[in-house]
Amino acid sequence: MYPHLLERVCSTSAIMAERVRWLARARGEVLEVGVGSGLNLPLLDPQHITSFVGLDPSPPLLARAAARISRVPTTLVAGTAEALPFDGARFDTVLLTYTLCSVDDPARALAEIRRVLRPGGVLVFVEHGAATKPRTLRWQHRLTPLWRLVSGNCHLDRDVPRLLEAAGLTVTELDGRDSDASPLSYAYSGIARATG
Numbered sequence: 001m002y003p004h005l006l007e008r009v010c011s012t013s014a015i016m017a018e019r020v021r022w023l024a025r026a027r028g029e030v031l032e033v034g035v036g037s038g039l040n041l042p043l044l045d046p047q048h049i050t051s052f053v054g055l056d057p058s059p060p061l062l063a064r065a066a067a068r069i070s071r072v073p074t075t076l077v078a079g080t081a082e083a084l085p086f087d088g089a090r091f092d093t094v095l096l097t098y099t100l101c102s103v104d105d106p107a108r109a110l111a112e113i114r115r116v117l118r119p120g121g122v123l124v125f126v127e128h129g130a131a132t133k134p135r136t137l138r139w140q141h142r143l144t145p146l147w148r149l150v151s152g153n154c155h156l157d158r159d160v161p162r163l164l165e166a167a168g169l170t171v172t173e174l175d176g177r178d179s180d181a182s183p184l185s186y187a188y189s190g191i192a193r194a195t196g
């Protein structure tokens with residue numbers, strides 16, 4: 001998807017309100033996986049966040065992110081979620097906003113996120129995925145093969161809570177609801193913890 005179109009889709013007022021709500025939970029050393037064009041950067045709170053690393057595989061999106069103003073010491077890194085170039089137990093918080101839908105291997109990506117989180121660290125997620133209504137889910141399954149081709153690999157039908165739990169992350173807060181963005185989209189946001 002073209003960067004300006006991606007930004008428009010990901011910055012509606014409803015989506016920005018969700019970002020503000022959940023980004024307030026980020027603490028300490030923070031990694032955003034799939035930072036994209038950096039829409040979250042101006043929302044980072046320097047009172048609670050000591051440093052921020054944004055990772056993304058797309059050089060054009062990283063260039064756009066570099067132009068954003070952040071009030072937190074920020075580093076941008078090229079890389080993929082499936083092979084995070086960081087030592088284990090490095091971060092207090094990982095942010096995942098509208099990215100799990102697009103990674104090639106969500107199980108591998110979440111295993112990597114769990115690896116780089118400190119014990120007790122939190123994953124803050126604002127995502128979309130599998131609908132709870134069977135009819136909508138059937139349509140999501142049908143349309144995803146086509147949709148991912150025109151949308152930068154976005155899958156409509158990933159079961160976000162189930163993927164998180166399968167990766168050994170404990171979902172402690174979960175807000176799931178039909179999305180305002182599209183009748184074929186279901187919104188998931190919340191907190192998952194790296195325990196044990």
Ligand SMILES: C[S@@+](CC[C@H](N)C(=O)[O-])C[C@H]1O[C@@H](n2cnc3c(N)ncnc32)[C@H](O)[C@@H]1O
Binds near residue numbers: 080096099
């Ligand atoms: C819809 S954008 C969301 C960007 C940003 N997180 C936001 O909230 O605006 C999805 C992002 O996932 C990134 N992405 C795709 N595959 C990825 C992967 N394997 N690892 C990390 N990021 C990936 C894309 O480059 C893109 O920046």
